[in-house]
Amino acid sequence: MTGDAVRIEEALRRAQAALAAVSDTPASDARLLLADALAVSPTWVLAHNSESLAPEVAASVAARLERCVRGEPLPYVLGWWEFYGRRFAVGPAVLIPRPETELLVDYAVADLRRRGLPSKIVDVGTGSGCIAVSIAAEVPEAVVVATDVSRAALAVARKNAAQHGVASRLRFVAADLLDGVVGPWDVLCANLPYVARERIERTPPARTEPVGALDGGLGGVAIVGRLLRSLGDGLSPAGVALVEIDEGQGRELLRILRESLPGSRAQILPDLAGRERLLVVRRHADGR
Numbered sequence: 172m173t174g175d176a177v178r179i180e181e182a183l184r185r186a187q188a189a190l191a192a193v194s195d196t197p198a199s200d201a202r203l204l205l206a207d208a209l210a211v212s213p214t215w216v217l218a219h220n221s222e223s224l225a226p227e228v229a230a231s232v233a234a235r236l237e238r239c240v241r242g243e244p245l246p247y248v249l250g251w252w253e254f255y256g257r258r259f260a261v262g263p264a265v266l267i268p269r270p271e272t273e274l275l276v277d278y279a280v281a282d283l284r285r286r287g288l289p290s291k292i293v294d295v296g297t298g299s300g301c302i303a304v305s306i307a308a309e310v311p312e313a314v315v316v317a318t319d320v321s322r323a324a325l326a327v328a329r330k331n332a333a334q335h336g337v338a339s340r341l342r343f344v345a346a347d348l349l350d351g352v353v354g355p356w357d358v359l360c361a362n363l364p365y366v367a368r369e370r371i372e373r374t375p376p377a378r379t380e381p382v383g384a385l386d387g388g389l390g391g392v393a394i395v396g397r398l399l400r401s402l403g404d405g406l407s408p409a410g411v412a413l414v415e416i417d418e419g420q421g422r423e424l425l426r427i428l429r430e431s432l433p434g435s436r437a438q439i440l441p442d443l444a445g446r447e448r449l450l451v452v453r454r455h456a457d458g459r
Contacts, residue, residue, distance in 0.1 A: 177229050179205065180220035186232065189240055200245050207249050208232045244379050255305040259331050264323035265299040266376070266384045271442040272362055274449050275413050276302055278440070279360055280309045282411055290357035291407065293318065295348055295398060298384060300328025300341070302360050307337035318346040321383070348398050355407040361398055362415040367391035392423050395450075399424060400431040402452065412452040421447045428452060 186201035194200050202213040208231045209216065209224075224232070238248045246252035246267045251260055254268035255276055261267055279302075283290055289312065294303035297317035307313050319325050325343045332338040344352055348363075365387040371377050377385055387394050395414060398405075402412055416424060421439045428437050435452055442448035 176223040176226075178221060178223050179216060182224055182229065182232060183216070183220065186236055189236055193240060193242060194245070200239070203245065203249065204232055204235055204239070208235070242379060247379070254301045255309075257305065257308065257335060259299050259301050259304070260327055260334065261299055262327060263379075264321065264381065265327050266380050268299060268301040271444075271448055272302065272415060274440065274442055275360060275362065275415055276305045276309070278413050278449065278451065279306050279358055282358055282413075283310045283313060286357070289314075291354065292316070292358045293349070293352065293354070293356045293360070295359065295361040296320075296363040296384075297328050297343070298324050298362070300331045300343075302362060303328070303341055304331050304335050304337055306360070307332070307340050308335050314340045314342075316342045316344060316352055318344045318348065318352060320345065320347050321381075324381075324384075348394075349401055349405050354405050355410060356405055357407050357410050359402075359405060359410065359412040360414075361395070361412070363387070363394045363398060365391045365395055365415065365417045365420065367417075387417075390420070390423065391417050392420050392427075395420070395424060396427050399427050399452070402428075402432050402435075402454070406452075406454045408454055410454045412450075414450040414452070416447055416450050418446040418448075421450070424450055 183201050186204055187197045190197035190200050202216050206213045206216050208228050235248050239245055244267060246261045251258045252267050255273050259268060292313055292315045294315055294317040297303050297319045303315045303317040307315050322345050329343055332341045346352055364385050366374050366385045367390050368386055368388055371386055425437055428435060435454055437452045439447050440449040
């Protein structure tokens with residue numbers, strides 16, 4: 172895409188053709204690449220496709236396209252990805268936010284608004300901080316503690332908190348699950364590693380995203396199970412835990428809860444594709 176001037180329409184066609192080998196959505200990915208290089212919206216790109224790219228923009232697009240073709244995820248190439256209507260900085264230290272995780276944020280925000288009182292909130296395994304930051308942005312009175320074992324991930328999360336103007340209401344802690352943070356918590360959120368270890372090698376994200384943020388041990392329930400076993404001390408009497416899970420894990424996780432938190436009430440909510448996605452645990456069966 173260097174040399175002679177290239178019209179946006181032609182640049183899009185070339186990018187889409189190149190991305191077809193590595194993406195299920197080459198057309199929208201091509202629009203995002205050009206839009207980001209031009210600092211405009213994808214809609215603008217379509218509406219102005221007869222215009223020519225400046226040589227430096229064409230060179231930038233070509234370099235980014237090459238990275239994508241080599242297998243680097245588009246969000247890492249862009250340096251950001253959208254989640255819950257906001258752009259979040261991402262990079263190789265953190266997982267790319269997925270739309271199915273928005274279900275957890277939906278539920279957390281609704282629960283906090285229903286409570287209408289100051290609540291103790293923790294986001295366990297915060298990664299990019301997309302859950303904690305989204306909650307703080309949606310609920311102006313929310314103060315959130317966010318933990319992660321990865322200091323590199325916490326650096327990304329701090330950047331996102333500052334970018335969205337909520338850094339003063341977030342506290343980031345380098346910790347394994349809830350170690351070193353003082354509960355009990357009214358709302359506990361967690362999107363922990365839950366891919367079954369025996370499936371890691373067949374899981375496409377494991378080729379490019381941090382394996383430590385994906386590998387949930389045998390059956391994918393080892394780390395989530397450890398968190399559930401700590402809820403006796405971790406949840407307040409009226410507390411709720413919102414934990415993202417994978418399809419097929421519900422039965423085993425409910426068994427762990429029956430043993431470790433008797434008297435609690437748990438339900439599993441599906442995502443938009445109908446797959447098991449969100450485990451909701453209330454400390455008391457009557458929902459108090």
